[in-house]
Amino acid sequence: MLDVLGLKVPIIQAPMAGVSTPALAAAVSNAGGLGSIGVGATDAAGAKAMISDLRTRTNRAFNVNVFVHGPATADAQREAAWLEWLAPLFVEFGAEPPKTLRTIYKSFADDEEMLAMLIEDVPPVVSFHFGVPSPEAISALKAGGTVLLATATNLEEAEKLADAGIDMIVAQGIEAGGHRGVFDPTAPDDQLGTFALTRLLVRKTKLPVIAAGGIMDGAGIAAALILGASAAQLGTAFVACPESAADEAYRAALLGPGAHRTRLTSVISGRPARALANRFTDLHASLTDRLPPDYPIAYDAGKALHAVAKARNEHGFGAQWAGQGAPLARAMPAADLIATLVQELEAGMRAPNGNP
Known part of the structure; x- marks a missing residue:
């Protein structure tokens, strides 16, 4: 082959x-x-x-x-609860969460x-x-x-x-x-x-x-x-x-000490994915029994949060995908x-x- x-x-x-x-x-x-x-x-x-x-x-x-x-199965109640959970982070960066979420990928x-x-x-x-x-x-x-x-x-x-x-x-x-x-x-x-x-x-x-x-x-x-x-x-x-x-923040994280910690989480997109540990992946610890919206609906929220954070020079909400071999x-x-x-x-x- x-x-x-x-x-x-x-x-x-x-x-x-x-x-x-x-x-x-x-x-x-x-x-x-x-x-x-x-x-x-x-x-x-x-x-x-x-x-x-x-x-x-x-x-x-x-x-x-x-x-x-x-x-993706739209669930207005689950999506509203997800946005409410993320709302304090949007407020931290002087923004409001989206009113609704979309199925952004076909x-x-x-x-x-x-x-x-x-x-x-x-x-x-x-x-x-x-x-x-x-x-x-x-x-x-x-x-x-x-x-x-x-x-x-x-x-x-x-x-x-x-x-x-x-x-x-x-x-x-x-x-x-x-x-x-x-x-x-x-x-x-x-x-x-x-x-x-x-x-x-x-x-x-x-x-x-x-x-x-x-x-x-x-x-x-x-x-x-x-x-x-x-x-x-x-x-x-x-x-x-x-x-x-990859942007400069992603490259810096990958080539720095943060590469030694990756996390598998569904918080970012609604599906399990492994990324460099950052503020976004750290939210996984507080998920408890909360379910994110279906992929890629949850990703709409994740991208919106990353955008408002990045605008304030906070890069900890990017989807910095990386495997466990990242330190190499x-x-x-x-x-x-x-x-x-x-x-x-x-x-x-x-x-x-x-x-x-």
Whole structure:
């Protein structure tokens, strides 16, 4: 499958929405890996523009990631209670909370325009997060020659992906930064680590497996490959690259002592996601039995709070996605990072303890 993707090295850059850019994806692809853009936070026109930009920067394979979450159920009472809970923070920054909340992102499962655009544009790779689309969508994309990847956090999800005709499985461990790819956020989460999950899926499924979560250097990639993974997906490792869209506060937090603390919380968006610990993630401790609105309705409130706080020079309410390997982040151009990872990978394969 790596030959199908045209990779020179088994490294995939995770499509972290809000961080990944066409420039970053192109730099990774041009260096021999698989660059990715996340389009879950835009519409078909915005996604088409990103893909067009990316194509001007590289002639190599790249990945376009979409979110396939279940439909958000509006609940006026729960949303009003959520805004009331956050109201003191808005007041702290001289603002009022929104009067109502919106479903700000459309799921790929319900986005006919996005599907039509991808069928017409035929990106080399499309990946799915939060679930799997309809059989018709999968058939149409595969008919054009697009390779399909999808995230699984346990064996049951992986088996559903295999049955649906997905080509490769991204095994997302609990260490991973950004949104956890669970299909049903209300169901119990096995919280499997990356290497346990990778080995499980390698043993129990017939599809190539991509290890994701907490992998930051070549030794980690080597460990994943030794466990049977076909490739490793890294997200947090690329946040500090100059080509990413991370702002200065995000970069400073990632490269500072705060990187040693990440939190998995649904407070920011309404779905479990891992981020650098900050004032926003600290709210998780006071959730008690309070339920946030459904994703992405809760994210509308989170983005509004971040905007008013940032306007007052408070950056502690940003969605600073990061995995547990965050302290190992390095700030360098993406091409240099790929080259460094390859050198470390080769050393790691010679000396599997990661200390050649």
